[in-house]
Amino acid sequence: MSIYKRRAFLTKLPMPITEETLTGICKSRDHIIAKVVRINDLMQFMQMFRNDDVKVLFLARDPRGMAASRDKRFLHAIDTHVNKSADGVRPLHPRLVDYVVEHCQWLETNYKAITEGSTWLQNNAMLVRYEDMAMYPYKVVPKMLQFVGINGSTPVEGSAPHADSASKKWRRYFSYEEVKEIQDLCSDRLYDLFGWKRVQSKLDFIDETNTFIGSMPKAALE
Template sequence: MGNTGNFMWRGRYRRSVIVIAAVLCLLLWIESDAIQNFLTKQKYGGGIVSGVGDDVTDTKLSKRRLRVLVHARMRTGSTLTARYIASNPDFFYVYEPGHMIIEYNDMDLSQDGFDYLERIRHELVDFMHSFLHCNFTGRDYFFKSINKNGFQRYFSNITHLDLPVREADVTAICRSKPHIITKVNRLNNILFASAVLKEDDVKVIHLVRDPRGFANSRRSFRGFKDSKGGEHFTFPEKLEQDIRNYCTWLDTNYLPVKNSDSWFKENVMLIRYEDLADWPEEIVPKMYTFVRLQRNTQIQRLIKLSMKGKGQAWRLQVNIDEVKRIQDLCPDEVFRTFGYVKVHDEGQLRNTSISLVKPVTDVVNI
């Protein structure tokens, strides 16, 4: 009887262990799934995510994550353009990664010629693929930049973090956001990143600006004041080279993409800064539709607060000799392609009742 009782007890014990083990496995599975849901749906509250050194991509999150790239050049309105999307609290924003890489390597931030930017191209494209998956491992330039520059922390909405900002904290915040956006001003050709863009299903907003508005803004930003007047008017050589580089960038990025495969036609949207600056109530909704994002009241307020009518403000800040020089430095085909009207006299330049930007009935994909 005693042996029989012991046998029955051991049987019940083994069954209990099996049941408990099964329950624990089920609870662990539920808990892990709940943690992932929490990280992807809730705002980050200061916790630490383990496994930062691994691929932190959550497969379910990756499939539904919106990834947006604003591809532009410095002084073309890219900050304004990205803000209309990045101000949505569901987005994590990586602000100008090219700036981070150049600064980290002690290169000249004012240089953006093709040969110069080619030196960072591979690192930039590789980093884009990583941060589009919230992977910041080994990116020392990212952490040096956000710890040094307050504007980087501001745009990424991580000003609440203690310094120095840690990789685990940034990763957790990024993963807590459903979507991600970046603004890249130092990529020579969008086709250089085509493999990453296609693999990560990125929506590209390709921003262009009138070369004359670009040149005026670049001159003011760089502090160029002296120009050589007379019969053969010229700008300082550095500014002239900036203008040439920009017009080459416009031509280089438009035609190859336009003639590329169907993916680019469906996933690249061309926007002129002048249209966005002067007609945000029309252009911003089109941007949202393009990236498959619903508008919210915050964006509506941002549109209402926008300073309209600034798209051609350069016309009152330059003289006709300066304008003619810019037009000489930039091929006629660039003006025709993007609908910018060339001017020939002071009266045409100053008559702001007549636009120098040809109307576009609709903002369409390239």
């Protein structure tokens, strides 16, 4: 109830909240946007997407950035008691390892669905990298709005953070050794598909000019 009140500004929902109530509210509005954090395989929902003419925006995030966000929010407090090894490296929380492995499987599965799946899904899905949206909102956001058919104000150039800020966040949060361990949980193929660059050495890691964000393959943008 609090989520609907706070995020959707629905202060007078009748109790109990039913599917019919929520469906009625959705149908009364011109545009409906739903954030679904984990649909393991978009292909499993194809029939529903087609029936409701759904536009799919698939947001892909670098596993290292996702790991830093998850660890900071959910695991850091319960992981502080873990003793570091002799070289000062803190072992990754087992749950964080699971998060990363699942995240990479999720990325590959849905990348394939969007780029190689049904023609309908290819035409009605747009793949967006989190890093591009965060760094260049004035370029990416207008394309997203146009894709889903919404007219709205867009960010202006110059309002975005510096181009390497997306990678700086996880580089400042994790040590070099932790980053190496995290990125090795995912395949080389995944990094190639999305244009993320692996950290190859400690010098590579501490070099402030390295962003570890390359160009995204053209196939993923079509």
